[in-house]
Amino acid sequence: MNQNDIIKWLRKNLFDTWYNSILTIVCVFLLVWGAKSIFTWILFIAQWKVIAVNLQLFLVGRYPEQMYWRIWVSIFIILGLTSVTIGSLVKKIPNKWLPLGWAISFPIILWLIGGGLGLQAADSNLWNGLLLTLVMAVTSIVISFPLGVLLALGRQSKLFVVRNFCILYIEIVRGLPLIGILFIAQVMLPLVLPDDITLDRVLRGIAGLTLFSAAYLAENVRGGLQSIPRGQFEAGKAIGLNSIYIMLLIILPQALRAVIPALVGQFIGLFKDTSLLSIVGLLELTGISRSILAQPEFLNRYAEVYLFVGLLYWVFCYSMSLISQRLEKQLNIGQR
Template structure:
C-alpha cells in the first residue's frame, strides 16, 4: 500500500462532458418543446404554416399592396383592389381623434391632456411630498378646468371660481414640486418661512396657507375672467377624445363611489345598507345599454318640456352609476378577504370607523383587488363603445362613419384595424401598469 503513488490514488473525476449539442440552446429547446414526437412535430408544422400564411396575407394586404396616398376610395381601388387603403385612415385621422370637434379648436383637448399628464406626473416623481393631495386634486378640481377648457362659452360666477381654482391648484402643485426637488422642502414650509409663522403654534399654520391660496385665487380670477374660448357644444365632441372623456370620468368616479357603496353595503345602519344594496343590485342586474337607453330616451319623458338635458352628461352619469355598482362589489370582495383581526387590531388602537377603514382596512383590501379593479377599468373602457348605439360619436362610430361616406364608401376594414390598434394600446398599457403596481405593492404574494 505504501509504495503506491499518492497522486495516482486520488480520485480525480473527469470534467463533465458538455451536454449533447442537440439538447441545449435553440435546437435543444425546439427538440424538447416542438418536435418531441411525431404528433407534436406535425402539430408544430401545421401551426407554423397557419401562422405564417396569416401573417403573410396580412403583410401582403396591409403593407405590400397597400395604398397610402389617395383622394378617395375609388382611387385606392383603381390602384390596388386587393390592398389596404390606409389613405382613408390617414385622411380621417383627425376625425377619429376628435370627432366633430372644430378643427381650429382641437388644441384645447390636446392642452387638456397635457395639463392632466403634468398634473399627475408629480405622483411618480421621487422626493415629492403630499402625493395623495395631488392625486385627489386631479380627481376633484381638474375635471372642472378641463370641462370648461373643452366646452368653452360663457361662464357664471361659480364656474369662474372653479376654473380659477383649477389654474391656481395646477400652479401650486408645480411650485410645490419644484420646491421639493430643488430645495428639498415643501411649498407650505416656504410659505410659513416667508410669512414668519414657522415658530408659531401649529394650529395657526393654516391661516397663511389659506391666505396665500385665496390671494392667488383672486389674482387668477381677475386675470382669467376675460378668457373665454368659443363654445363647442358637447354634441360636437367625438372620436377617441369622447371615448377618453366618458371612460376617464367613469373610471375616476367608479373607485371612490364603489368604496362608499361597498362600505354602505356592510354598514350596520339599515337605511344606508338597504339603499346601497338596492342601488348595487338594480344597476348590476341591468345591462349597460338598457341604462343608457333609459337615461337618454326615457328621462326626457318624465321631465317638463323646457328642461333640456345634455346628452353627454346623461350618458356620463349612467356610465358612472353602472361602473360604481360593479366596483362596489369588487371592493366588497376585497373587504371580505381582510381577516377580522385587522379590524379588531385597528379598533384596539383607538381608531374610529373612518380612520380604521382609511388607514388599515382599505389599503390592504384595495391592494388585494388591483387585478380585479384594473380588469374592471379595462372592461369599462371597452364598454364605452356602447354609447355609439345612442348616437354619441365615439371612436367606434367615427370608424363606422367612414364606410358610409360617399367618397370612402365601403371602407370599413382599415378603420376598424386602426381602432383595434388604438384600443389595444390603451388596454395593454392599463394591464401592464397594473402588473407593475402588483409587483411594487407585493399584492401578488401568497397570503399567509
Template sequence: MKQHQFQPSLPPPPNTVGIVGWMRKNLFSSPLNGITTVLLAYFAFQLIWSVLDWGVFNASWIGTTRDDCTSTGACWVFISVRWEQFMYGFYPTEELWRPRLFYGTLAILVALMAYEKTPKRSWIFIFFGSAYPILMAGLLEGSMFGLPSVDTHQWGGLLVTLILAIIGIVLSLPIGVVLALGRRSKMPIISKLSVFYIEVWRGVPLITVLFMASVMLPLFFSGGVQTDKLVRALIGVTMFYSAYMAEVVRGGLQAIPKGQYEAADSLGLGYWQKMRLVVLPQALKITIPSIVNNFLSLFKDTSLVLIIGMYDVLGIGQSANTDPNWLGYSTESYVFVGLVFWVFCFGISRYSIYLENKLNTGHKR
C-alpha cells in the same frame, strides 16, 4: 497519504440551457409535440405574413383621395383623410388647439402619476381627480375662459371616448368603495339602500341605462332645466359601473382576515380610521385584477353611446364608412378603431401587472 482532490464541476450540456434548452423542453419534448409545433409555426407565419403584406408592405399610405389607393393592400389614406374626425369628432377646425391641449396635459399628468419618484405625486393625484376635469371641461366647452362656446354634440371621436372613460373610472371607484362599505354596514337602512342600489343597477343592461339617462333623466328635473347629453351619458355610465365596482371591493373586504379588524380595534382606531389605514389598503391591493377588469370593460363600453346619438371613435368610424367617396374601406376603419382600443387597454393592463408585482410584498417569503 495523498489527499483526494475534487475536480471542478462541468457546465451543463449546451442543449439543456438557454433558448435551445427551453425549446427542447417546451416545444420539442416528444415527436408529437415537435410536429405540432412545426405545423402551428407554419400556419402562424402564413397568417402574420398575410396581415403584414396587406397592412404594411402592400398598403397605400400617402394621398388625399381614393384614387391614390392604387395597391391591393390596405388604404390607410382613408384614415389619414379622416384623422381629425377620429381624434376630435366635429370640433371646429379653428379651435382644435383646445382638445390638443387636453391630450397633451392628460399625457403629461398620466406619465407623472405613473412614475413613482415624481415629486408631490399625491398632490398631482388630487389635482387630477378634482380641479383638472373642471378646467378641461371649461376649456373644451368654452364657458369658463371667455372662449367661443362649442356644444358637446360637436365633440366626438377619441375625445368623447377618453372623457367618458376617465370620468367614469375616476368616479366609479370611490362610489363603489362607499357602496361596498354601506352594504357591509351594521346599520339596516344603509345596508338595505346599498343592496337595493347595487342589485338594481347590476340587473339592467348598460344600453337600457344609457337610454334612461338620455330620455328619462331630464323628466326628473324641473321645467326649463336643460341637461347636456354627454353629462347624462356620464351619469349613466358612472352609476352603472359603480355598482359593479362595489361588488369587487366587497369581495376584497370579505377576503381580509378577521384578525386584521380585531387588531385595528385593539389599537383604538375608529371605524373610518380602521378602514382607511388598515382594511381598505389590503382589500384594494388584492382586488387590483378585478378593478382593472372593470376599468377595461368601462373603456370598451364607451362605444355604446352611439345608440344615443354620440359619436365616439367607433361611431366616427361607422359614419365614415357611409361616405359615398370612401365606400369599401370599412376594414381599414375597424382595424384602426380596434388598434386604438387595444393600445389603451393593453397599457392599462400592463400597468396593473406592474402594480400587482410591486404591492405583492406581503406574500413573499
C-alpha cells in the same frame, strides 16, 4: 445559449416524436402562410387613405379647429402627470402630491375642453371620436369609483335602510344590460328632472355609464373589505380609533390595495363599453367610424376602419394594464 443548446431544446420540445414533428411542421407552415397573407393585405391591398383623410374625425371629430390649443394643453398636462407617476412607480418613491395633482387636473381639463368661466363654450354635440370616448370613460371612472366605494360600505352598514337600499340598487343594476341603462338614461332621465334642469346627451351618457359601473365596482370593493381579517378592526379599537377612522385609515386602504387588479379590469371594461354609446346616437370612436363608412368614397372599407379603431382601443387598454401591473409590483400585491 449556444447553437447546440438550441438544437437540443428543439428536439426535446418540438421534434421528440414523429407526430410532434409533423404537427410542428404544419403549425409553422400555417403561421408563415398566415403572416404572409396578413402583411400582404396590410402593405399592398388595404386602402389606408380612409384613415389618413379622416384622421381628424377619428381623433377629435368636429371639435372647432380654433380650439385645438385646449386639447394640446390638456395633453401636455396629462403627459406631465403621467411621466411623474411612472417615474415614481419605477423608482418606488411615493409622491404624496400626485393624487392631488390628478384630482386638480381633472376639472381643469374638463374646463379647457368644454369652455365656460371665461372661455368660449364648445358645444358638446361637436365632441366626437376619440376625444368623446376618453372624456366619457375618464369622467365615468372618476365619478363611479367613489360611488362604488360608498355602495360597498353601505352594503355592509348596520343601518337597515342604508344596507337594503344599497343591496337593492346593486342587484337591480347588475341584473340589467348596459344598453338598457343607457336607453333609460337618455329617455327617462329628462322626465324625472325639474323642467329648469336640462342635461345634454353627453351628460346623460355619462350618467348611464356611471350608474352601471358603480354597481360592479361596489362588489369588487366589497370583496376586498371581506378579505381583511377581523383583527384589523379590533386593533384599531384597541388604539382608541372610532369606527369611521378605522374604516378610512386601516380597513379601506388595505381592501382597495387587494382589489387593484379587479378595479383596473372594471375600468378597462368601462372604457370599451363606451362603444355602446353609438347606439344611442353619440358619435364616439365607434359612432364616428360608422359615419366615416357612410361616405360614398369609403364604402366597404370596414376592415381598415375597424382595425384602426381596434388598435386605438388596444393601446389605451394595454396602457392601463401595464400601469396596473407596475402598481401591483410596487405594492407587492399577491405576495405574503
